[in-house]
Amino acid sequence: MQAHRRGDRVKLEYSGRERIPASTDMVWAFINDPANIASCMPDVIESKVIDAHTFDAVVQVAVGPVRGKFKFHVVLAPQPRGKRMEMKISGGGFGSVVDLDAGADISNEGDGTAMDWKGSATMRGPVATIGGRVIDAQAKRVITTTFENVKARLTNVPPPVPAG
Amino acid sequence: MFPAPFEYHRAGSVDETLELLKQFGGDARILAGGQSLIPAMRFRLARPAVLVDINGLNELSYLREEDGVLAIGALARDAALETSALIGSKYPLLSDTSALVADPVVRQSGTVVGSLCHNDPAGDWGVTALAGRAQIVVRGANGTRTIAIDDFLIDSFTTAVTENELALEVRFPTPPARTAGSYQKIERKVGDFATASAAARITLDENGAISAAGIAIGAAGPCATRVADAELLLHGSTPTKELIRAAGDAARKIADPAADNRGSVEYKKDMAGVLVERAIVAALGRLGVGGLR
Amino acid sequence: MKISVTVNGTKYERDVEPRTLLVYFLRESLGLTGAHVGCDTSSCGVCVVVLDGDRAVKACTMFAVQADGHAITTVEGLAQGGKLHPLQQAFWDCHGLQCGFCTPGMLMTSYALLAHDPHPDEAGIREALSGNLCRCTGYQNIITAVQQAAGALALEAAAPEPVAT
């Protein structure tokens, strides 16, 4: 799985594709449950489902010199017609704000499902320039690992151990 | 800007350092030169609960050449390499690099091993370590292990050193005869991280063909990147303009930089190629091979 | 925690928080306000002091606790016996300063430079001072000043010990 990056320092974009050996309906049902998504985010210390579409999560960040807790507020916006799931993840930590937007399109592929996803991270605040490369690494990790874990959970194999 | 509070411990020995790391685990960071860590702490981007200061371990400040290896201790500072006659005469690749890291005052504190452990994607030493086929010696509670640089650099800001280990030294193989290197960097001004960087280490055989090549680029991916295709191309070939251009193109192809204030992906990819070409030309120039530009 | 630091030849014992940066320790605990603060990223060099006689350090990128047991020289320690250090004299003579804010850092970086290399050429000085920013002078007169000071120090070094014949 390859994550691609482009965009400006403060706006970083990632994309990738997961092939999941499960039916489209199963995948769709899985990612519509905030508890499932919360459980797929990496390094979650605690999470709290607020309603059918939102949850809060506290993530342990550990990239290079950065060690700390990052609070995320996640809102799921399913678009059932096109089987597209949009996620808005707003986070805070280090005196700055990071917004992650992710979208996944679910489609039939052979006897499984393809999940094409795209994510972008926008950093605001002093962190953007001093810690751009660090936050980039962390945002990439959160987004890619979350989708990898969705696949892993539906493939019924243990999720990969995140690097680091 | 002021760091968040932390607990400070000064290590009196390597063993004590390991003891402290064992005690505090992931909450602790090693403080060596501090030139990346302290600014990150001032912005509260880094907020370690514990700092283990190893600046008192003078026994780690060595530059030592023995058994075919140059060993650079964990406390050897960039400026020590910059001013060392040994490095200047025998290790031009390292000498070049030491003069281009950050700025001359920062280099009086910053350490080579610390920079490798920080593993900033735009850092300098990872690039040179790849081209020079360096190894890192790491000690933990269970003893010492030696890691090839390719296995050491894992991802942005992530290395093979675990929470309870201390990187003791980096080892560069002593260059065999007819070997030279060069480090090239584009920076917007002194003190900047690289827009693009490249290192080359070339060994010629008696007939003037390339018998060994180490080529790497920086600021062109999650961490410093070896340009294996260029190394393959160069190996066994006689240097020509076309060959060097092809090595540069291999770098252009593999470079996967992120766009930022320093430049677009397109520019950085091309600069990766240009700098690989220039590093090879400069290394060959040091071996008396000219007329390649 | 308690630290003991020798600054400009005087030993000070003080209690500091680990997170206190060396520059604030000097400025606020010891009242030595020559070293300034101009940025948060170790870029500008207005905070430079000399550690253990010959190492220029950015005092905003070092904790005061790290100076425990070490000797620090600041701009206030340059003049000896009521006489300006040749670097200070040269900065004055050559108009090597305007607003004066970068001057202590420039002087201390130059001091460490001359400790290692008593006869730097223009290129060497430009290189050595490239971790110190100045917004006023365009550096040109600073470089001239360091050259003048190097010459004066060489004369001073030669003077006290006449060659025996």
Next chain:
Amino acid sequence: MSTTIEPEAEKRSMGQRMKRKEDPRFIQGRGRYLDDIVLPKMLHLAIVHSPYPHARIVKIDKTAALASPGVVAVLTGEDLAAHGLAWIPTFHGYDKQMVLAVGKALYQYQEVAGVIATSREAALDGVELVDVEYEPLDPVVSPFDARKDEILIRDDREAKTNHIYHWEVGKRAETDAAMAASEVTIKQRVYFQRCHPAPLEPCGSIADMNGATGRLTLYLTSQAPHAHRTVVSLVTGIPEDKIHVISPDIGGGFGNKVPVYAGYVVSAAASVVLGVPVKWVETRTENLTTTGFARDYHMDVEIGARKDGKVTALKVTTVADHGAFDAAADPTKYPAGLFGIVTGSYDFPVAFTELDAYFTNKTPGGIAYRCSFRVTEASFAIERGMEMLARKLDVDPAELRLKNFVSKEQFPYPSPLGFVYDSGDYHQTLRKALDTIGYDDLRKEQTEKRARGELMGIGISTFTEAVGAGPSKHFDIMGIKMFDSAEIRVHPTGSAILRAGTKSQGQGHETTWAQIAAEELGLDPQNIMVEEGDTDTAPYGLGTYASRSTPVAGAAIAMASRKIREKAKKIAAHLLEASEDDLEWVDYKFRVKGLPDNAVTMQEIAFAAYTNPAPNTEPGLEATYYYDPPNLTFPNGAYLAVVDVDPETGAVKVRRFVAIDDCGTVINPMVVEGQIHGGLTEGFAIAFMQEIRYDESGNNLNTNFTEYLVPTSLETPHWETGNTITPSPHHPIGAKGVGESPNVGSPAAFVNAVMDALAPLGVTHIDMPLTREKIWRACKPTAGATA
């Protein structure tokens, strides 16, 4: 000049390379800058900033911050509103600006709350804990988008538009007609990027409200302490006698320290509320993101000419980005500053310029960064335009300039946009620059290099500035006329104290002001102490910026000295037992005409003024003078840059740079050279690296020194300087001002040189900063197709 008699060289003060009197304290680390001042019981203020460029503020929760150790208070915009301090007027009073955001945050990093604590660290700990809930709104980042009025930035204003004002000067119809009739025309959009002065000392304040006396002492990093005292009085209602502004040593200003900033107001409010001193010192990030930026002008430059190269018309149309408030630092009657200087050094028969300014969700500002109110933008526009015209006409750019210069016989020269230039000899100045650099040889070298495919360029800039604001008929700030002042008291033993309404930030006033007074009075400049920056002691003045100190306060010093000399003459007559009419001032002495040995020095006169005063005259020897200049002064110069371009990487090497300046009479050549070196370095920085850029979401991309690039000694070229002198006929000592000339004139020289190097590739214009990537792009074989 004031005197036709040539004084003895060794007694002369003017024109001497006198070492600076202020230096001993700076080289010994004994300067006293704002952050060096510590007052008993002093608290520290740190500020909470908006991470969003445009957002509604839903809620501010102080609870956690107030519980943090050391935190004493948290102030928000609503708290300030209770004291009538939520909004303050902008520089010229046409708009108002929020101190702390109320309702909406209008730009990224806008001040939202202030945390006051017992230490700097504790204040920052508190800042982290202030919980602000934002509702982000779409930002407007470009003035061209602002113009559409689809998103209203300032709903607090009566006019529901982002348009701030339209300004124009000159003859529109005649210019359009002349342009249409021109045989050759050029037209180009030139963007002068947003940049920031970034003095090494950030801004700061210490407010100390004394509850017992009711007096507020404000230590400010202020280039204009008196103006700030008046503004504080008007805003707070505190009587002006109860406000004491002290501007200590300043670590560079460059226009950055002219406006009033939120931190000043919040620290003052906090001191009033808490009854103890409160200090605020900016971080570098705060300096670059919240205090006055400069430039941000999008200029369409149009020049018409005859085929023989004689210019026929000039038209410049500008769109200005002012950020979220109209806080541009310009005199009240000049919303676009002195942009009318855009006809430059050339004799245009007709010209017209207009400008429209817009609000955007960016930091407010528009300050005069080492510049006399938009003169830098104007000079860049005309000098780039003349270069493009030379290219179009295929004539040498030096020849084109020589052909079109205002000639020295034309002074005083009325420009088509309303200025009357005082003096100059543009032909001589450019010829001197060409000779110094060896222009003809360089052109030969360039021809040879071009034949080999190498890229070498020579750039010229021959600018004229308008500085020294200004005559009271035209120039005021919020109604206060832009005079300046000096007070001189000669002590009995012949030393003196001189106070002025200006404020040095490195310009060397303690030296040059003493030199002026010493020359006029025949005293030793070493024994004239100069004091500025204390509103309790200095006479009222408008401060130091826009190259106004020497033209205005320098004149006031000369005039105050002459007032003293008049009185001294009475005392001399008494001492020499002669009639005043029989005395002459020769060689720094009053002597009886025809009896050269019968003379008294100023020192002797000073002693007599206190011990043996003349009958029917007041004892003492002192004078105050408020100088209202009759006109602006017009420094000018010819700058030449030589560059080599590496097409492979886009790197530019500035090989040589020659600057010939005419700033009229020179007070201290050493100080003038220093000013020119510094200004050229800033011009170099602007041409090649300095920029405050925003992304499309309104994020500031250049928030500290790792991204806002200040050149070091290694990038900075070696400068070659020289001068010509045409004294200003209306200034008492003929001086014109110089601090800004090099920053005004040099950016065009650098850009013209690089464009000249790229001419063989067909490149005519690239906007600053000329980064390697932009030049690399222009050099790519496919550039023509993709540009």
